Amino acid sequence: MAKHSLDKDKIKFLLLEGVHQTAVEVLQRAGYTNIEYHKGALSGDELTNAIKDAHFVGIRSRTQLTAEVLQQAEKLVGVGCFCIGTNQVDLKAAELLGVPVFNAPFSNTRSVAELVIGEIIMLMRGIPQRSASAHRGGWIKSAKGSYEVRGKTLGIIGYGHIGTQLGILAETLGMRVVFYDIEDKLPLGNASQIRSLAEMLAQSDVVSLHVPETPSTQNMFGAAELEAMKQGAFVINASRGTVVDIDALAAALSSEKIAGAAIDVFPVEPKSNDDEFQSPLRGFDNVILTPHVGGSTEEAQENIGIEVAGKLAKYSDNGSTVSAVNFPEVSLPQYHETSRLLHIHNNRPGILIKINQAFSEKGINIAAQYLQTTPDIGYVVMEVNTSQAAEALEQLKGIEGTIRTRLLY
Numbered sequence: 001m002a003k004h005s006l007d008k009d010k011i012k013f014l015l016l017e018g019v020h021q022t023a024v025e026v027l028q029r030a031g032y033t034n035i036e037y038h039k040g041a042l043s044g045d046e047l048t049n050a051i052k053d054a055h056f057v058g059i060r061s062r063t064q065l066t067a068e069v070l071q072q073a074e075k076l077v078g079v080g081c082f083c084i085g086t087n088q089v090d091l092k093a094a095e096l097l098g099v100p101v102f103n104a105p106f107s108n109t110r111s112v113a114e115l116v117i118g119e120i121i122m123l124m125r126g127i128p129q130r131s132a133s134a135h136r137g138g139w140i141k142s143a144k145g146s147y148e149v150r151g152k153t154l155g156i157i158g159y160g161h162i163g164t165q166l167g168i169l170a171e172t173l174g175m176r177v178v179f180y181d182i183e184d185k186l187p188l189g190n191a192s193q194i195r196s197l198a199e200m201l202a203q204s205d206v207v208s209l210h211v212p213e214t215p216s217t218q219n220m221f222g223a224a225e226l227e228a229m230k231q232g233a234f235v236i237n238a239s240r241g242t243v244v245d246i247d248a249l250a251a252a253l254s255s256e257k258i259a260g261a262a263i264d265v266f267p268v269e270p271k272s273n274d275d276e277f278q279s280p281l282r283g284f285d286n287v288i289l290t291p292h293v294g295g296s297t298e299e300a301q302e303n304i305g306i307e308v309a310g311k312l313a314k315y316s317d318n319g320s321t322v323s324a325v326n327f328p329e330v331s332l333p334q335y336h337e338t339s340r341l342l343h344i345h346n347n348r349p350g351i352l353i354k355i356n357q358a359f360s361e362k363g364i365n366i367a368a369q370y371l372q373t374t375p376d377i378g379y380v381v382m383e384v385n386t387s388q389a390a391e392a393l394e395q396l397k398g399i400e401g402t403i404r405t406r407l408l409y
């Protein structure tokens, strides 16, 4: 019977930010029992101490895996983001260290789209301010400023997995949907793409942002964009807090240019549920403030736990990197009666030749070989006779340009 290079109970999984229990169950079913589980995020020394002997780390959006943190995680083999966003990880640093990063690109998209639909209706009816007033003993029984969503125009910025689902749901409520995206996108239903953001803003009764955090989306929605909107329109942001200039939004709410907003993500978010939430948007009755819960439903979290833990277990067990966000993607079949070796190297000419030469000189037969590259790194997976696996591993370690190697069986 073939043996793992490292026993599964020695492979440490560090799971942070209360990822769903399904993640623990998937890992345990796959034979991984060395799981350190934390309900909250870790930072500073606590994070570096916990991660330094971890082979895998699972996080959500709070934990910052910077280049410095990753460099101290000497045993790290893979990272799982139990969410969509991967902006909290220095993806390039992880790649250069030979560490693939996985996420869950679809599992919570419906939850976000549903929340936004609810918010559109609430904002257009002026419910947040009526509710806030009622809590203080007020009674604003009036139709003034309350509208049906039917026939109104929804402008979506970022027409990806969430934006498209939102568009379809909004159309079923009778809304007209327009969208702005830097890429040409297939419009679903009756939606139409508008090439100029200003033009789209001028048409929209409510604007909802669904872009990732990138250098191009940093503060992409500020004073000029708010000014380009219709008088009395609404803003929704459940993407990332860095995308909207929150001070400019507060000013537009104060001047009543913007009639209301629903904001789920903030430039600075509390590190835990025990910390105070601070924002210039506090105190506006016509603003729905939610604590970054767009994707936080039981269904989404359960599915994310299964999906991401499954990807980590698969990479650990057989080397497959399919759907990694920063790494050459290699889809690998099951293998029997051979040992599998993983070799991650700097992408420079001649490495594969050197590996093949070294194996040939030692009489090591390669039963199968798979290679994928990015401009910076190469990932080669080889199958060799189990009796030659240890020797093959030694040969791989000696290849110049090697970042990391692993023997699976």
Ligand SMILES: NC(=O)c1ccc[n+]([C@@H]2O[C@H](COP(=O)([O-])OP(=O)(O)OC[C@H]3O[C@@H](n4cnc5c(N)ncnc54)[C@H](O)[C@@H]3O)[C@@H](O)[C@H]2O)c1
Binding pocket: 084, 085, 105, 108, 109, 112, 157, 158, 159, 160, 161, 162, 163, 180, 181, 182, 183, 210, 211, 212, 213, 214, 216, 217, 220, 238, 239, 240, 264, 265, 292, 293, 294, 295, 296
């Ligand atoms: N609030 C939450 O809990 C929550 C949950 C899930 C996702 N999110 C956030 O929502 C974001 C979007 O998720 P998704 O699954 O729809 O992503 P996606 O990658 O499927 O879609 C993003 C879209 O934005 C477009 N885009 C990128 N840069 C742009 C720019 N500068 N201007 C206009 N369009 C641009 C892309 O072309 C793409 O179509 C995620 O990156 C994540 O940060 C938040």
Ligand SMILES: O=C(O)CC[C@@H](O)C(=O)O
Binding pocket: 060, 061, 062, 082, 083, 084, 085, 086, 108, 295
């Ligand atoms: O669960 C989280 O912390 C983040 C959820 C969301 O922002 C995502 O990127 O999927």
